[in-house]
Amino acid sequence: MVQSLKTDEILVNMGPQHPSTHGVLRCLLKTDGEWVREVWPYIGYLHRCKEKIAEKVSYIQFMPYTDRLDYLASANNNLGWAMAVERLTSIEVPERAVWLRVLAAELNRIASHLLSYGTFGMEAGAFTPFFYGFRERETIVSIFDQLCGARLTYHYARIGGVMRDLSPETAKAIRRFLDEMDRRWVEYNTLLSDNEIFVRRTANVGVIPADLAIAYGLTGPVLRGSGVAHDIRKAAPYACYPKLDFKVCVGEGLKGTVGDCWDRYWVRMLEIRESVKICRQILDGLPEGPYQAKVPRILKVLANEAYVRTEAPRGELGFYIISDGTDKPWRCRIRAPSFCNLSILNRIARNCLVADVIMILGSIDVVMGEVDR
Amino acid sequence: MPGTLTDIINYVIQTALGVVGLDYARVPEMLRIGAAMLIACGAMLGYVAVVALFFGWAERRVAGRIQARQGPNIVGPFGLLQLIADAIKILVKEDIIPQTAHRFLFRLAPILVFMGAFAPFVVLPFSETLVVSNLSLGVYYALSFAALEVVGVIMAGWASNNKWSLYGGMRLAAQMMSYEIPMGLAVLTVAVLSGHLNLRTIVLDQQGYWIFSWNVFRGFPWAFLAMFVFYLAGLAGSKRTPFDLPEAESEIVAGYHTEYSGMRFVIFYLSEYATMYVVSALTAVLFLGGWHGPIPHVLAWDGQVHWEAGPVLSALIGMVNMIGKSFFLMFVMLWFRWTYPRVRVDQIVYLCMKVLVPLGIICLMGASAWALVW
Amino acid sequence: MSNQVSAFIGYWKTAWRAVVSSTLGLGVTLKHLFSRPVTVEYPKALPEVPEGWRGWHAYESDRCTMCRLCEQVCPVQCIRLEVEGKGRERKLVRYEINYGLCLFCNLCAEVCPTACLWMTADWDLACYRRTDCTIRFHETDPNEQRQRLWPGMKELPARAPKKPREAAPAEKAQTP
Ligand code: SF4
Ligand code: SF4
Numbered sequence: 001m002v003q004s005l006k007t008d009e010i011l012v013n014m015g016p017q018h019p020s021t022h023g024v025l026r027c028l029l030k031t032d033g034e035w036v037r038e039v040w041p042y043i044g045y046l047h048r049c050k051e052k053i054a055e056k057v058s059y060i061q062f063m064p065y066t067d068r069l070d071y072l073a074s075a076n077n078n079l080g081w082a083m084a085v086e087r088l089t090s091i092e093v094p095e096r097a098v099w100l101r102v103l104a105a106e107l108n109r110i111a112s113h114l115l116s117y118g119t120f121g122m123e124a125g126a127f128t129p130f131f132y133g134f135r136e137r138e139t140i141v142s143i144f145d146q147l148c149g150a151r152l153t154y155h156y157a158r159i160g161g162v163m164r165d166l167s168p169e170t171a172k173a174i175r176r177f178l179d180e181m182d183r184r185w186v187e188y189n190t191l192l193s194d195n196e197i198f199v200r201r202t203a204n205v206g207v208i209p210a211d212l213a214i215a216y217g218l219t220g221p222v223l224r225g226s227g228v229a230h231d232i233r234k235a236a237p238y239a240c241y242p243k244l245d246f247k248v249c250v251g252e253g254l255k256g257t258v259g260d261c262w263d264r265y266w267v268r269m270l271e272i273r274e275s276v277k278i279c280r281q282i283l284d285g286l287p288e289g290p291y292q293a294k295v296p297r298i299l300k301v302l303a304n305e306a307y308v309r310t311e312a313p314r315g316e317l318g319f320y321i322i323s324d325g326t327d328k329p330w331r332c333r334i335r336a337p338s339f340c341n342l343s344i345l346n347r348i349a350r351n352c353l354v355a356d357v358i359m360i361l362g363s364i365d366v367v368m369g370e371v372d373r
Numbered sequence: 374m375p376g377t378l379t380d381i382i383n384y385v386i387q388t389a390l391g392v393v394g395l396d397y398a399r400v401p402e403m404l405r406i407g408a409a410m411l412i413a414c415g416a417m418l419g420y421v422a423v424v425a426l427f428f429g430w431a432e433r434r435v436a437g438r439i440q441a442r443q444g445p446n447i448v449g450p451f452g453l454l455q456l457i458a459d460a461i462k463i464l465v466k467e468d469i470i471p472q473t474a475h476r477f478l479f480r481l482a483p484i485l486v487f488m489g490a491f492a493p494f495v496v497l498p499f500s501e502t503l504v505v506s507n508l509s510l511g512v513y514y515a516l517s518f519a520a521l522e523v524v525g526v527i528m529a530g531w532a533s534n535n536k537w538s539l540y541g542g543m544r545l546a547a548q549m550m551s552y553e554i555p556m557g558l559a560v561l562t563v564a565v566l567s568g569h570l571n572l573r574t575i576v577l578d579q580q581g582y583w584i585f586s587w588n589v590f591r592g593f594p595w596a597f598l599a600m601f602v603f604y605l606a607g608l609a610g611s612k613r614t615p616f617d618l619p620e621a622e623s624e625i626v627a628g629y630h631t632e633y634s635g636m637r638f639v640i641f642y643l644s645e646y647a648t649m650y651v652v653s654a655l656t657a658v659l660f661l662g663g664w665h666g667p668i669p670h671v672l673a674w675d676g677q678v679h680w681e682a683g684p685v686l687s688a689l690i691g692m693v694n695m696i697g698k699s700f701f702l703m704f705v706m707l708w709f710r711w712t713y714p715r716v717r718v719d720q721i722v723y724l725c726m727k728v729l730v731p732l733g734i735i736c737l738m739g740a741s742a743w744a745l746v747w
Numbered sequence: 748m749s750n751q752v753s754a755f756i757g758y759w760k761t762a763w764r765a766v767v768s769s770t771l772g773l774g775v776t777l778k779h780l781f782s783r784p785v786t787v788e789y790p791k792a793l794p795e796v797p798e799g800w801r802g803w804h805a806y807e808s809d810r811c812t813m814c815r816l817c818e819q820v821c822p823v824q825c826i827r828l829e830v831e832g833k834g835r836e837r838k839l840v841r842y843e844i845n846y847g848l849c850l851f852c853n854l855c856a857e858v859c860p861t862a863c864l865w866m867t868a869d870w871d872l873a874c875y876r877r878t879d880c881t882i883r884f885h886e887t888d889p890n891e892q893r894q895r896l897w898p899g900m901k902e903l904p905a906r907a908p909k910k911p912r913e914a915a916p917a918e919k920a921q922t923p
Contacts, residue, residue: 019626065850122623
């Protein structure tokens with residue numbers, strides 16, 4: 001009798017056109033009713049040959065392309081590429097430029113985490129956080145308007161410096177924004193983080209134990225959500241981070257188990273606050289001086305190789321460049337954090353509900369532009 | 374004085390025909406009742422459409438303002454005509470039926486859903502006189518028609534031949550089935566308190582000591598809790614956030630109406646608002662004193678407030694009260710929707726079976742005890 | 748037994764938390780319901796675009812030395828420059844930018860030695876056909892072309908005021 005009631009598993013395609021797969025990720029779900037037995041992510045729908053393009057354009061020309069890797073964190077990508085090229089060519093970057101780049105990167109980190117907050121709320125079914133997150137992100141984007149004249153593809157950091165100096169008005173706008181952010185942060189938590197429905201949806205869901213996270217090479221908030229205090233900004237300090245005071249936020253399992261979706265989400269929320277702190281310090285301690293070093297118009301790089309890693313909002317962003325003496329990289333390999341983070345989806349999204357898969361995917365917070373490159 | 378809406382309509386027709394010199398009384402009674410019913414239902418249908426249009430607008434407007442946006446504000450004053458513009462747009466849209474769908478069931482489903490949503494309007498009293506059909510089992514009539522909606526939604530989910538639609542349909546089935554229990558328990562609480570199942574009598578029963586004779590306060594802790602049970606269960610029944618799993622956009626695309634477009638989609642849309650209205654109106658009738666106003670409109674206070682206004686005026690005031698209460702409760706639904714995340718499919722059953730049902734039983738027992746004592 | 752007791756307490760604690768957090772959440776949205784929206788009505792109220800925005804290019808052919816640096820630096824090769832003649836007789840016959848490709852990266856403007864190419868604060872870039880994306884700066888007034896694409900489009904703002912010559916990036920370094 002019981003055997004005859006056995007139900008079949010069905011395969012469901014989630015994506016590439018699906019409201020919550022963050023762009024064009026396709027997930028194949030093996031489901032047994034509402035239960036999901038296994039998830040296979042299929043990637044490549046947004047592949048734009050970024051690494052190949054890098055071999056075809058010069059070092060300077062590749063900078064605008066890095067904007068389009070993780071398009072939610074262009075400034076961080078710019079910073080990574082600029083640092084990689086500077087390490088190859090040993091260009092000395094003026095101190096002010098370094099600080100300005102970090103300022104842009106941290107502002108962008110806030111913007112990126114805000115967007116993640118919004119979409120995560122949306123995936124949980126709450127629409128309003130999305131708009132609140134976007135409202136504050138809009139302010140950051142307007143600041144970038146003034147800083148570099150673009151809203152999404154900033155192209156702010158340049159090899160050997162930054163594009164423009166920070167004007168006093170922009171600095172004032174940033175300060176205003178940071179103050180507002182402090183206020184809004186509390187509101188966000190009242191609306192979403194502490195909401196019992198939200199907590200119930202995310203706590204104890206998609207738990208990634210610390211050892212598993214390390215084994216899968218996860219980085220960024222996904223790793224820190226599992227309680228591993230690893231942040232490139234502290235572990236291998238670069239730019240002006242050693243001079244700044246901030247702390248590495250880790251998940252503590254406040255609402256459930258360490259490493260659940262809520263922890264990953266909470267790490268992002270805490271990082272918003274840390275970034276606000278960092279931005280304040282930068283505005284206070286911004287050194288005077290030039291903002292752009294002398295860089296030859298045609299940048300020839302001797303045969304060499306360099307790997308530079310930076311902490312992008314989604315984790316360790318690495319640029320590995322092999323140069324061959326011309327003005328173009330011989331090979332460029334991009335270690336995209338989203339790509340590595342996505343690899344764990346199949347492992348943790350097993351034997352959970354369809355709704356949990358969405359939350360897990362949202363808490364990993366992938367950007368397909370970066371996964372597919 | 375005529376008793377119900379149909380009587381009023383009959384009365385109007387009779388007078389009108391009398392003016393032309395025809396004797397309406399000679400028309401067979403069945404025909405007379407049928408005609409009056411048809412007209413009354415037509416009026417209700419119009420009312421449903423207006424409510425749905427208005428709340429379609431209100432939903433966007435409220436959503437807009439809550440989300441620090443403007444909301445619709447271009448077409449007409451405050452964008453009020455936006456929905457009419459949308460309706461026209463949708464009516465001229467191509468009606469797409471997927472090739473692999475079951476064509477007959479695909480077409481039938483929205484009609485069933487709308488029937489389920491619309492049927493309860495027939496027993497909703499707007500005032501003492503304004504009720505289409507004064508059924509003696511009005512509450513249960515209203516609740517039982519929700520089952521028709523379940524059938525329609527499952528049908529829609531299955532006939533679309535889309536896996537996400539099927540998910541939506543099955544989710545709704547599970548959800549509605551389970552939430553009918555706490556809903557029934559909450560209704561029983563009221564039934565025990567007032568001793569009737571007729572909606573009109575239930576409201577008439579709540580007349581007396583201003584708002585304190587409303588069921589919420591009359592059977593204080595029990596009916597008060599029962600109201601929340603009823604409202605939450607109704608929220609789940611009308612598929613609203615936080616219980617909007619059957620159409621959970623971020624999970625299963627658009628749930629059971631993923632494949633629907635044009636007119637058929639509008640019917641689903643209309644039924645959602647109709648169901649919301651029914652739940653709000655029932656909450657108002659069962660717990661919040663129906664057409665009795667929060668402000669006693671006769672200021673003579675001798676321990677009892679009398680309805681001393683004329684029949685037309687009292688009907689109007691009653692209607693305003695009733696619609697005001699229902700609209701407020703609907704607004705709360707919108708407010709919930711734009712505030713809360715969605716619960717998960719296991720949690721929705723947990724909430725029903727482990728929270729609302731026990732609470733409903735407690736309410737019922739408490740109310741019974743009170744009924745025995747007094 | 749104690750397990751059951753703690754489960755019972757946990758049940759009520761959760762219920763209490765749920766009620767409190769839900770009510771607080773409603774408060775946040777209610778506050779917003781009665782506060783001013785932050786968005787603007789786009790066609791009526793235009794967004795404020797700061798100076799130094801990277802929008803359409805502006806180009807002054809009389810100052811152009813036809814050095815082709817902009818063409819070379821462009822990462823997507825969307826600038827097309829054709830020159831006739833040699834030496835002093837050189838004449839510009841074609842200068843077009845394909846905005847279907849342009850990244851709006853500002854590299855071309857930064858590299859121009861005479862600063863005759865710069866990016867303006869005009870962001871209204873939509874057009875109906877793909878072929879319309881190419882603006883021929885050498886031909887007529889670009890404004891005229893834009894009007895043809897989209898009647899009623901506003902004038903290029905930065906055409907009229909001449910931008911003072913700005914130093915190339917390498918020289919900028921000396922002026923803090
Ligand atoms: S802005 Fe960049 S992409 Fe556009 S024309 Fe200039 S160099 Fe080329
Ligand atoms: S870089 Fe400037 S001067 Fe040289 S060709 Fe281009 S627009 Fe003309």
